[in-house]
Amino acid sequence: MANIDELKSTGLKATLPRLKILEIFQKGAQRHMTAEDVFRVLLEDRSDIGLATVYRVLTQFEQANILIRSHFESGKSVYEINEGQHHDHLVCLDCGKVEEFYDAEIERRQHSVAKAKGFVIADHALSLYANCTKDNCPTRPAAGRPLFTHE
Numbered sequence: 001m002a003n004i005d006e007l008k009s010t011g012l013k014a015t016l017p018r019l020k021i022l023e024i025f026q027k028g029a030q031r032h033m034t035a036e037d038v039f040r041v042l043l044e045d046r047s048d049i050g051l052a053t054v055y056r057v058l059t060q061f062e063q064a065n066i067l068i069r070s071h072f073e074s075g076k077s078v079y080e081i082n083e084g085q086h087h088d089h090l091v092c093l094d095c096g097k098v099e100e101f102y103d104a105e106i107e108r109r110q111h112s113v114a115k116a117k118g119f120v121i122a123d124h125a126l127s128l129y130a131n132c133t134k135d136n137c138p139t140r141p142a143a144g145r146p147l148f149t150h151e
Contacts, residue, residue: 010064088126
């Protein structure tokens with residue numbers, strides 16, 4: 001999704017808010033973003049786009065299959081560009097960073113388990129939650145407490 005024509009091909013008009021938000025996902029350093037993350041980038045760019053508009057555009061992009069929405073343990077929706085290829089997620093419990101990965105063996109095992117139980121997988125989402133092994137996690141909350149806890 002690189003230009004106005006491609007945006008229009010999804011049935012959405014190429015409005016300024018849609019173009020700016022799409023550009024954030026295409027060119028930004030952060031691949032997985034919440035609505036608040038997108039809004040923060042817009043504020044830094046001195047854009048006059050409100051948080052309600054950000055939520056509306058993200059929902060429209062999800063419905064148009066431009067973005068994929070995931071729900072991690074933080075309870076917030078996290079969006080990423082839909083590149084059409086399946087991948088799973090590794091989520092840091094300390095800082096919330098999301099890493100993507102694909103492992104053919106994990107995929108084979110999931111299908112094998114489903115088949116043994118009498119199922120055929122139509123879709124799935126795998127998110128592994130782990131703690132950073134870095135001594136100084138770059139995005140850890142200031143208090144040093146984990147974002148999520150498992151009891």
